[in-house]
Amino acid sequence: MKDLSRRQRAILDFIEGFLRENDYPPTIRDIQRELGISSTSVVDYNLKVLEDRALIRRNRNISRGIELVGRSSGRHNIVAIPVIGQIAAGLPIPVPGDLEGSDAAETIELSSELLPETRDLFALRVKGHSMVDALINDGDIVLLRHQETCENGETVAVWIKDAKETTLKRFYHEGERVRLQPANVTMEPIYTSADNVEIQGKLVSVVRAVV
Amino acid sequence: MKDLSRRQRAILDFIEGFLRENDYPPTIRDIQRELGISSTSVVDYNLKVLEDRALIRRNRNISRGIELVGRSSGRHNIVAIPVIGQIAAGLPIPVPGDLEGSDAAETIELSSELLPETRDLFALRVKGHSMVDALINDGDIVLLRHQETCENGETVAVWIKDAKETTLKRFYHEGERVRLQPANVTMEPIYTSADNVEIQGKLVSVVRAVV
DNA sequence: TATAGGAACGAACACTTGTTCGTGTCAACC
DNA sequence: GGTTGACACGAACAAGTGTTCGTTCCTATA
Incomplete structure (x- = not known):
């Protein structure tokens, strides 16, 4: 599997941190603002990549529908x-x-x-x-x-x-x-x-x- | 402190369950649909009550901005x-x-x-x-x-x-x-x-x- | 009976947020 | 040189979502 680009890794890190702080996921525009990206479509593009790599899951058509895979909904067992x-x-x-x-x-x-x-x-x-x-x-x-x-x-x-x-x-x-x-x-x-x-x-x- | 109405308790329970399932909070309309309430304003009204009681926290102007207090950001300790x-x-x-x-x-x-x-x-x-x-x-x-x-x-x-x-x-x-x-x-x-x-x-x- | 307030209603409105599309840049490759 | 694909841009659009407001129903209380 190819490595993630620096931008993709930064997005992943940001989502992780945001989730730790806030209890709800960030929006595409939150990510855009934080990383100084000029367009939401760039974020969308990179999120698609992350989703293909199965590092996140996205719930289409709902706001803040980004989930990190692995940490399945908070508590372990x-x-x-x-x-x-x-x-x-x-x-x-x-x-x-x-x-x-x-x-x-x-x-x-x-x-x-x-x-x-x-x-x-x-x-x-x-x-x-x-x-x-x-x-x-x-x-x-x-x-x-x-x-x-x-x-x-x-x-x-x-x-x-x-x-x-x-x-x-x-x-x-x-x-x-x-x-x-x-x-x-x-x-x-x-x-x-x-x-x-x-x-x-x-x-x-x-x-x-x-x- | 007065007791919560049945509806308020139901809303609280639903949010809790939703959060367990989904990793992101429900919208007002999610709650409305689930509880068969006819108007979003009723949900808003009851959420305000819950917020006054410090049972939830709401982040205004952002989607899915409901947080449960107490379970600070996912994992306990x-x-x-x-x-x-x-x-x-x-x-x-x-x-x-x-x-x-x-x-x-x-x-x-x-x-x-x-x-x-x-x-x-x-x-x-x-x-x-x-x-x-x-x-x-x-x-x-x-x-x-x-x-x-x-x-x-x-x-x-x-x-x-x-x-x-x-x-x-x-x-x-x-x-x-x-x-x-x-x-x-x-x-x-x-x-x-x-x-x-x-x-x-x-x-x-x-x-x-x-x- | 009259009044006040809690609770609910429905609809419109405005902001938030995801999606799409045409375009541009750059490096790799034939 | 031309083509391709990864990556990025900006803007407009559409759907998702919170807020507001006028109104109604009901119960408690004077």
């Missing part, structure tokens, strides 16, 4: 996950449905490739050291997938009704009762009846900022 | 960090300058709020369990900030020349030699001469997908 509270801090977690549209005070955003699943996710800030043997420490953010059942041995956030608190533990069904096993050898497991617990979600990911 | 290799696998890490513009095979993207620092970052995939005591496990991704010196006690990725491998350890200057201290007290530190090591970067964050 970013998922925004609401941080809806702390865990091991005592408050029940609102069910995700409640907060779909809500402007959670805080959200974290990361590539969907890092996640096995992108739906029904929410995040909690970890308080305390009860999961330190599961490589989860105080201050970490855990990402959870909302679900109400789980397999034995999965790490889940559990709402314990009589204690009125949420905690992150490995979960084991043991007949009538359940065992909630901390991932910290210095801590004892919690035994309680199956109907005293409510599974809130399953651990999906951990994010830690090292201070 | 996402930083893209190249994943440039594995750690504890033996290969030296190319200096970040080398790959600024390169299309690294893989990048991870996350909110800058999760990071104390957003410049000079790179990421490595952790191989093996040697850092399990620093709450870092096989398969985790560690985010590092490129730097060639460090304070005593900081966790850094170190290239050990004679062993030809990179490892993640706490770093202590001790006169002529350096001490590389694993996080686990039961593991012995590595002592070596200061000129046998090259600091690659300092640990900034850890991201783990739980399988």
